[in-house]
Amino acid sequence: MIHRNLPMCQAVLKHHQLLPLLPRFNIKLGFGEKNVEEVCRLNRVNTDFFLEIANAYLDEDYIPQTDLSLFPIGSVVAYLTSTHDYYLHIALPKIESKISRLLEGSNLSEKERGLVAGFFDDYKKEFLDHISREEDSVLPYILELEKQSMKEEPDSGFLRSLQNDTIKEFAQEHDRLENSLENLSKLIIKYLPPFEDFDLCHQVLTDLSDLVRDLVDHAHMEDKILVPRVIELEQQLTRKFNAG
Template sequence: MITKDTPLKDIISQNRLLQSVVERFNFKLPSWNVSVQQACLLNGENPDFVIGILKAFDENTDFPTQELMSFSLTSILNYLKKTHEYYLSKKLPEIELSIENLIRDYAPGSPSLVHSGSLFLTYKEDLIKHIWEEELELFPYIEYLQTTKLQGFKFDVHSKLSKYSISTFIHSHDDHEKGLESIKEIILAAANQREPVMAYRIFLIQLEIFSKDLQKHSMVEDEILIPMALKLEKELNNILRN
């Protein structure tokens, strides 16, 4: 069980998925021997929130919906922005480099690798587009709702709420884990055609971890962010109508 007293080194040694969660907080630390509590105090993070996120990614723990719902929309949004930055600056480039190395070293005897590389590039472009849609449309809209509630209604509020809505996002929300699974199946088929060299195994592990990470990321959005934002949006629309 992860608590505020658990050393970070123990968390990241449990599994690679939890390591990826710790990495996105980008803690600046004297060592990994410090506890979650100490790491958060040193880096201005809320230890209770970090524990909640770690629980969400822990495969041995039920998804902590109610616990995460107790935090502010601002905390959820800031975390999701950290995750997007982590995907864009670290995870996607790492996976792309791995598949480039595979294609360079093994493509002559495995044409399906070239196909999988092309699929991954298309997948990456779609995922990046989705991330920027959230960063440039959904997140600013939610932040606008928050500001309106805190500071009062402005002249443009009716226009803002009529041009965009949370339901707009829900209808366009893609299932990116499935796209990654199809790429992984092609890589597996290619690997079965020859000796399962270490490069294949490393790449498959990367895809597996990222697929699970995306699944948990989607759960934070779908089960925490969206219900909280819908509630706020409904509250403001009700005020407008009355």
């Protein structure tokens, strides 16, 4: 577990899994002697929020120390958005290019190659769809919800739209994006003929499993922190509206 007084350098050296989190908070390396709190303050990151995310990321049995409802929804949404960027611009392209190199140098039949390449193409499309739906409708709705809930008199138009259960639908249809990816790893490990370039194959499998883990964590954030917060805000607003 990491805490606010730990030198950031030590935290990252000991838990290199934290590395992909840093850019999501816009934190850069070169920490010097600064501790976690100082680095967060310097980068205008809420230290408690960073600690909760980092510790939950490191240990799936970690129990939040801070009341998660205290964090402004805006910082949660900002974190989720930069995580999406990471998936789209770093994680997926990295895997894609390794897979295509792996297929090029392999003895796989045309059919087997098509299977893997087609799978990844379509997976990427579905992933993009999911993320753009989230960014175009769900996240703006949530930010608006927070804004309206701070007003004395929320817009009546917005209040009417509350009846639409936007967030419940979102939580229900929450795609199981990671299950599908695990199928690809199984296909490689169990069913396809072995690849000549084991090292590259190893990298692909490792990248896939890192991404799956990250996606599970991401979905966990959305389901356990964001959705309950949003439901709470929706209920508050509805009560206020009905009372007024």
